[in-house]
Amino acid sequence: MLGLQQASVTYPGGRTALTPTDIQFAEGQITVLLGPSGAGKSSILRLLNGLVPPSQGAVVRKGIGSLEQPLAMRAHRLSTAMIFQQHHLIGRLTVLDNVLLGRLGAWSWLQTILPPSRRDRLLSIAALDRVGLAARALDRADGLSGGEQQRVGIARAMAQRPSIILADEPIASLDPASAERMLGDLRRICCDDGLTAIVSLHQVEFARRFADRIVGVRHGGIVFDGPPAALDDHAVDQIYGVERPAGALAAE
Numbered sequence: 001m002l003g004l005q006q007a008s009v010t011y012p013g014g015r016t017a018l019t020p021t022d023i024q025f026a027e028g029q030i031t032v033l034l035g036p037s038g039a040g041k042s043s044i045l046r047l048l049n050g051l052v053p054p055s056q057g058a059v060v061r062k063g064i065g066s067l068e069q070p071l072a073m074r075a076h077r078l079s080t081a082m083i084f085q086q087h088h089l090i091g092r093l094t095v096l097d098n099v100l101l102g103r104l105g106a107w108s109w110l111q112t113i114l115p116p117s118r119r120d121r122l123l124s125i126a127a128l129d130r131v132g133l134a135a136r137a138l139d140r141a142d143g144l145s146g147g148e149q150q151r152v153g154i155a156r157a158m159a160q161r162p163s164i165i166l167a168d169e170p171i172a173s174l175d176p177a178s179a180e181r182m183l184g185d186l187r188r189i190c191c192d193d194g195l196t197a198i199v200s201l202h203q204v205e206f207a208r209r210f211a212d213r214i215v216g217v218r219h220g221g222i223v224f225d226g227p228p229a230a231l232d233d234h235a236v237d238q239i240y241g242v243e244r245p246a247g248a249l250a251a252e
């Protein structure tokens with residue numbers, strides 16, 4: 001449904017982060033981009049959400065067309081939610097207000113200056129309930145733990161009512177238990193709602209448990225593409241090479 005067609009990324013200054021790449025992401029599938037630091041995972045996600053334009057090639061979405069067209073990009077962004085490594089919550093706002101921000105893209109100018117509608121508030125509370133945080137709706141966001149704040153990030157993404165979720169290292173700053181909970185919630189919601197998710201991760205064991213499909217990225221290219229069961233030690237070596245960190249195999 002969403003894919004790269006011979007798409008590459010060369011940043012100003014001349015650094016090529018992604019060599020011309022073809023890849024399709026199937027509807028309703030959870031894909032993990034796995035690879036060492038600097039491999040090009042974030043650059044793929046930035047292409048997919050339009051934060052960087054392809055230097056060559058195209059990003060194409062079924063039913064919308066090439067994202068080069070401004071109207072296509074707008075339609076794509078409205079139905080694509082991002083989850084970041086740092087949750088980007090506004091600490092002094094309530095948890096509920098942060099989740100309501102997920103509705104912004106759907107609001108008219110007038111709605112942005114009026115109090116949120118009852119419908120949007122209910123939708124946001126329902127999204128919080130799905131990550132077990134409805135009871136914290138009126139707490140200040142900065143009063144929550146890091147793991148809870150990341151789950152508010154999932155709720156905010158869900159409030160957008162997306163069909164695609166893009167997440168860039170969403171567990172990078174979490175302890176193992178919080179990471180497990182966060183990925184568990186995300187997987188359950190994606191499976192229940194049939195969402196397409198593309199998530200970059202560093203940890204091989206989390207990737208194996210969380211993904212339907214693993215795409216290994218190294219030196220700006222795809223070096224592995226298959227189901228978790230196919231990610232054997234040889235494949236991990238192909239992805240990480242000598243850079244494989246001591247903790248890469250552990251779910252940490």
Ligand SMILES: Nc1ncnc2c1ncn2[C@@H]1O[C@H](COP(=O)(O)OP(=O)(O)OP(=O)(O)O)[C@@H](O)[C@H]1O
Pocket residue numbers: 011012013015016017035036037038039040041042043044
């Ligand atoms: N804005 C930028 N300007 C110049 N070079 C960049 C920029 N962003 C990334 N790069 C370079 O592009 C390459 C790929 O970076 P990218 O962030 O896509 O990798 P990554 O696999 O996501 O790494 P990490 O896991 O550390 O986030 C790296 O060499 C990086 O230094």
